Structure formats: C-alpha cells, structure tokens
Amino acid sequence: MVIFLSVILPIIFLVVSWSSCDAFLPALRTQGGFFIITEDVSKNGGNSRRRQLLQVGGGMFGIPFFGSSSENNDAQAATPPKQKGQTGPTNEIVKVVNGMKRRRLGGSDIFVSELGLGTQRWVSTDFNAPDKDLCFQFMDEAILKRGVNLIDTAEQYPIPSDGKRASEGDTERVIGDWMKDRKVPRSDVVISTKITGGRNVTPRNIQKDCEDSLKRLKTDYIDVYLLHWPQRYSPQSNWGQSLKYNLAYDTQSRKLLGDPTSFEDLCLAMEKLVQQGKIRGWGLCNDNAYGLTACSRTAKMLGTTPPCTMQGDFSILDRKSEENGVAEAASPFWENTGFMAYNALAGGMLTGKYLEIPAALDDPDRTRAMVTQARPRGRMDERGWGGTLYRYRSEPAQEAILEYNKLAKANKMSLTELSLRWCKQRELITTTLLGHTSMDQLKESLDFLTRKEDLSPELMWEIDRIHMRNRLPIFSSYHVGKDWYGEGEIGEPIP
Structure with missing residues (x-):
C-alpha cells in the first residue's frame, strides 16, 4: 500500500498542477475518453474561470472503471448483446418508407413508424372530435401515402363517450x-390496443377482452397488447403527477379488493395469447421503472415473452421517464424495451394556441373566458379536459412554454415543430403518438417528423438549459391551498 501511494500521489499532484496552469489548457473536448478540458467560454457569455479538468465516466488515468465510456465502449454500445428470444436492439432503424423511419419496438420483430396515430378522441363526443369519415382520411393519408404504419387505440376509446352518440369500443370498430x-393488407398496419387497467387485469379478462378487441378490429391478431394502466396500485398511473408511493393506500386497497394480479399470472396470461397467435407482443402503459423491470424479469424467469414496450406521457415539459429509471431499465443493455410517447404536445399547450x-x-x-369556453380552441378551454390536464398549465409549465417559444422563434420554427422534433431525437423514444382533429394538423406533424436533418447539438443544449431552470414543471404549482390537506389541483396525492 505504501509503495502504491508513493507512486500514485506524485502523479495526481502533477495532473492537478498541470490542470491549473493556463498555458497547458487548450480548447479540448473529448467525448469517449477520460479527460475533458473545457475551453474559455467567456467570449460566449460564460464564466471565464470555468476551465476545469473533468472526469467523465472513465477510470483512473484512462483505465476505465466498469461502465466507463471509452472509445471502445462507445463502439460496442451500438451493438449490445442480443438477449434470448429477442431479435435485436430496441429503437434500431430498420427501414425508411416515404421518408418515415421505422424502428424496432423493443427486442421484438415488430417495426413501428416514428409517428403513430393516436386515436383517443376519434368519433368521441368532444366538440372537435374527428368523425368516421375524417378518421378514414387520416389513415388514408398517413398509412397509404406517408409511411406511417402504427395505430394506437384501446378498448375504452373513444374518450369521452356517452353510450349514445359514442360508445367504448367504437374507435376499434372504425379502424x-x-x-x-x-382492403389494406394486415401486415401493412401495426395495431396497438389496450385492456382497461387496475383490477380489471385478470387472466380471465386478459383473454376475454383481447378476443373482444379482435372482433371489433375485424382481425385475427393484435400486434401489441397493452395494460392501459398497471394491474396494481402505482402512483405513476395518475399520469405521473404523484411520485410518492403511498403504503397506507396500497394496504387499504388490498384489504378491500384483495391482492392484484401477480406479475407471474400476468406474464403467463400474455404468453397464452402469444402462443394462440392472438397477439405478437405486449407491453405496459402509464407504468414506471419498477413495473417494467418486474414484468420483464418475471417473464424471463418463466421463459415467457417479455414486454416489448412501455407507453407513457412524454414531452419537452415531461421528461420524467428519462430521469426516473425508465430509460435505464428500457435500454438495450437491460430490458431492451421500446417506448411509445403520448401527449408530446402537452394537451395542446405546446402548439402555442394559448400563448396570447x-x-x-x-x-x-x-x-x-366565457366567450372562449363557448367557442373552445382546444381541450384546455373545456372545463373537463382543462381540469384533467392541469399539469400542463401549472405556472412553472407556462413559464417554461414561454421560454421554449422564444427559442423556437429565434430558430425560425414554430413551438410545435421544436417540440416534436426534439421528442423524436430522444434516445428513449421509439415512436411518438399524436392525435389530430384536422387534416392540416396531421400533414404538419408528418412534415415535421420526416425532416431529414436533426435539431443541432447547440439547439438541443439550449433546450436543456431551459429544462434545468424549470425541471419537470408538471409536478409544480404556485398555489396549494392550506386546507387541501395532502391533495393537489385535481385531487392528486401530494407529494
């Protein structure tokens, strides 16, 4: 030990001394190695003292620790080891059709377009819901002409429905x-649909509800069958507004309703559908890193098909899935799971329509406000949707939106374009699900998501700088009533 210290300490002293000398600080930045030496950024408005010797993911003096990022490791990252029963790494681009990239969904052999058609409000009772004819036009344009192949729906859709003008299951019927x-060849379309979550998720209902969806969809199989929200109590199922797990609530729920369907029974029920040829793959929606990992590890232990995707709320305002463990769990090195992003435009707030x-x-x-409610521009002008989607209208969220809008204008694009192109470039995202109420909206989305060039690294960094000043604003509020007693704006548990 003495010999080791006598050798290593002088080297450390030399490195530190060298790093403090301006004469030996070139404007050098390496991404895969051990040292990064940042240039003098004072000319760009930065701190002239910010010349530091940084260690980034490396080991001591270039000898990598486990998980370090060397050039060799960077090269290996592009080809993670293939897992048993899986055909390749999630998100790999397999082809381009009419300008639209298609990516592998998880480790499956299911390939989905970077834009998927979101159908929650198709033929619903909403004031601006697309009727059946317009829905047909959407699918004609996106699927038959523009390279889209993914349609995402659910047995509960449309939302809202009243049982008269619109009933649950109608959206599947339209598709x-x-x-x-x-007369579209079945192989030309990837259909993702969902079983209603919570205590509805039982082996019996998984079988029955899947068969009912197959009848409404007039098809022999579903490509991806999802749980609409977890089979168990989870704070994430409240659209992620509540992050704290409530043990008392879970305990009381189990006393009243019994234990939820186990991960073992869930995986076995899904595998039965796979073996019957009724589904190609399955996944989770509105879940978290625990749910994903528990399902995937249980499936692998049982020798059954693991989930191939997560679906969740994700936007420039809502990056929680990148920062709460989902992205790590979903990576090709671990569970190798895709991610379908919804609400990428934050309920319409990121279109800019509510800025003025x-x-x-x-x-x-x-x-x-009364005039606007009588002639709503979108969901945020309605009392029902506006309340439910409050998270995108919190004061911190609106402050962030203003900053993103300024950045978009400075770069000669709309807030919508900035938001969608940013989303597409996130390494977690396999596909972005977008709902539309007009053909113009759909064509605009298609144009944005088939742009060949990416947003520049400089612009992506400016977006990150705004994010760092207002991180995950959907969890924040400037007004929480003293008498609300543990509840937020729409009754969500706090914290």
Missing part, C-alpha cells in the same frame, strides 16, 4: 372498418 373497406389568450380556466378576464 377495423377502414382496413376492411380499403390564456386557456379559459386560467384567464383572469372572466368575460373573455
């Missing part, structure tokens, strides 16, 4: 009718 009417005149529920001019 099935379109495929039959247009606030959403009706936020507008201090109540006379104007």
Whole structure:
C-alpha cells in the first residue's frame, strides 16, 4: 500500500498542477475518453474561470472503471448483446418508407413508424372530435401515402363517450372498418390496443377482452397488447403527477379488493395469447421503472415473452421517464424495451394556441373566458379536459412554454415543430403518438417528423438549459391551498 501511494500521489499532484496552469489548457473536448478540458467560454457569455479538468465516466488515468465510456465502449454500445428470444436492439432503424423511419419496438420483430396515430378522441363526443369519415382520411393519408404504419387505440376509446352518440369500443370498430373497406393488407398496419387497467387485469379478462378487441378490429391478431394502466396500485398511473408511493393506500386497497394480479399470472396470461397467435407482443402503459423491470424479469424467469414496450406521457415539459429509471431499465443493455410517447404536445399547450389568450380556466378576464369556453380552441378551454390536464398549465409549465417559444422563434420554427422534433431525437423514444382533429394538423406533424436533418447539438443544449431552470414543471404549482390537506389541483396525492 505504501509503495502504491508513493507512486500514485506524485502523479495526481502533477495532473492537478498541470490542470491549473493556463498555458497547458487548450480548447479540448473529448467525448469517449477520460479527460475533458473545457475551453474559455467567456467570449460566449460564460464564466471565464470555468476551465476545469473533468472526469467523465472513465477510470483512473484512462483505465476505465466498469461502465466507463471509452472509445471502445462507445463502439460496442451500438451493438449490445442480443438477449434470448429477442431479435435485436430496441429503437434500431430498420427501414425508411416515404421518408418515415421505422424502428424496432423493443427486442421484438415488430417495426413501428416514428409517428403513430393516436386515436383517443376519434368519433368521441368532444366538440372537435374527428368523425368516421375524417378518421378514414387520416389513415388514408398517413398509412397509404406517408409511411406511417402504427395505430394506437384501446378498448375504452373513444374518450369521452356517452353510450349514445359514442360508445367504448367504437374507435376499434372504425379502424377495423377502414382496413376492411380499403382492403389494406394486415401486415401493412401495426395495431396497438389496450385492456382497461387496475383490477380489471385478470387472466380471465386478459383473454376475454383481447378476443373482444379482435372482433371489433375485424382481425385475427393484435400486434401489441397493452395494460392501459398497471394491474396494481402505482402512483405513476395518475399520469405521473404523484411520485410518492403511498403504503397506507396500497394496504387499504388490498384489504378491500384483495391482492392484484401477480406479475407471474400476468406474464403467463400474455404468453397464452402469444402462443394462440392472438397477439405478437405486449407491453405496459402509464407504468414506471419498477413495473417494467418486474414484468420483464418475471417473464424471463418463466421463459415467457417479455414486454416489448412501455407507453407513457412524454414531452419537452415531461421528461420524467428519462430521469426516473425508465430509460435505464428500457435500454438495450437491460430490458431492451421500446417506448411509445403520448401527449408530446402537452394537451395542446405546446402548439402555442394559448400563448396570447390564456386557456379559459386560467384567464383572469372572466368575460373573455366565457366567450372562449363557448367557442373552445382546444381541450384546455373545456372545463373537463382543462381540469384533467392541469399539469400542463401549472405556472412553472407556462413559464417554461414561454421560454421554449422564444427559442423556437429565434430558430425560425414554430413551438410545435421544436417540440416534436426534439421528442423524436430522444434516445428513449421509439415512436411518438399524436392525435389530430384536422387534416392540416396531421400533414404538419408528418412534415415535421420526416425532416431529414436533426435539431443541432447547440439547439438541443439550449433546450436543456431551459429544462434545468424549470425541471419537470408538471409536478409544480404556485398555489396549494392550506386546507387541501395532502391533495393537489385535481385531487392528486401530494407529494
């Protein structure tokens, strides 16, 4: 030990001394090695003292520790080891169709377009819901002309429905009718649908609900079958607004309702559908890193098909899945799972339509707010949706939106374009699910997501700088009533 210290300490002293000498600090930055020496950034408005010797993911003096990022490791990262029963790494680009990239979903042999058609409000009772004819036009444009192959739906859709003008299951029926009417080869479309979550998820209901969806879709198989939200209590199933696990709530729930379906029974029920040829793959929606890892590890232990995807709320305002363990768990080196992002435009807030005149529920001019509610521009002007989607209208969220809008304008693009192109470039994301209420909206989304060039590293960094000043604003609020007693704006548990 003495010999080791006598050798190593002088070397450390020399390195530190060298790093403090301006004469030996070139503007050098390496991404895969051990040292990064940052240049003098004072000319760019930075701190002239910020010349540091940084260690980034490396070992001592270039000898990598486990998990270090050397050039050799960077090269290996592109080809992670293939897992048993899986055909390749998630998110790998396998082809381009009419300008639209298609990526591998998890380790499966299911390939999905970078834009997927979100269908939650198709033929619903919403004031601006697309009717059946317009839904047909959406699928004609996106799938038959523009290289999209993914449609995401659920047995609960459309939302909202009243059982009269619109009923649960109608959206699946519209998709099935379109495929039959247009005589679309089944292999040209990837259909993702969902079983209602919570205590509805039992082996019996998994079988029954899947078969009911197959009938409505008029098809022999579903490509991806998802749990709409977890089979168990989880704070993530409240759209991620509550992050704290509540042991008392879970305990009481189990006393009243019994234990939820186990991960073992869930995996075996899904495997039965796979073996019957009724589904090609399965996944989770509105879940978290624990749910993903537990499902995947249980499936591998049982020798059954692991989940191939997660689906979750994700946008420039809502990066939690990158920062709460989901991205790590989903990576090709671990569970090798895809990710379907929804609400990439934050319920319409990232379209910029509420920048000049606030959403009706936020507008201090109540006379104007009443006019806006009578003629809503979008969901945020409605009392129902506006309340449910409050997270995108919190004060911190709106401050962030203003900053992102300034950045978009400075780079000669709309806030919508900035938001969608940013989302597409995140390494977690396999596909972005987008709902539309007009053909113009759809064509705009298709144009943005088939742009060949990426947002520049400089612009991505400016976005990150805004993010660091207002991180995960959907969890924040400037007004929490003293008498709310543990509840947030819409009753979500706090913290």
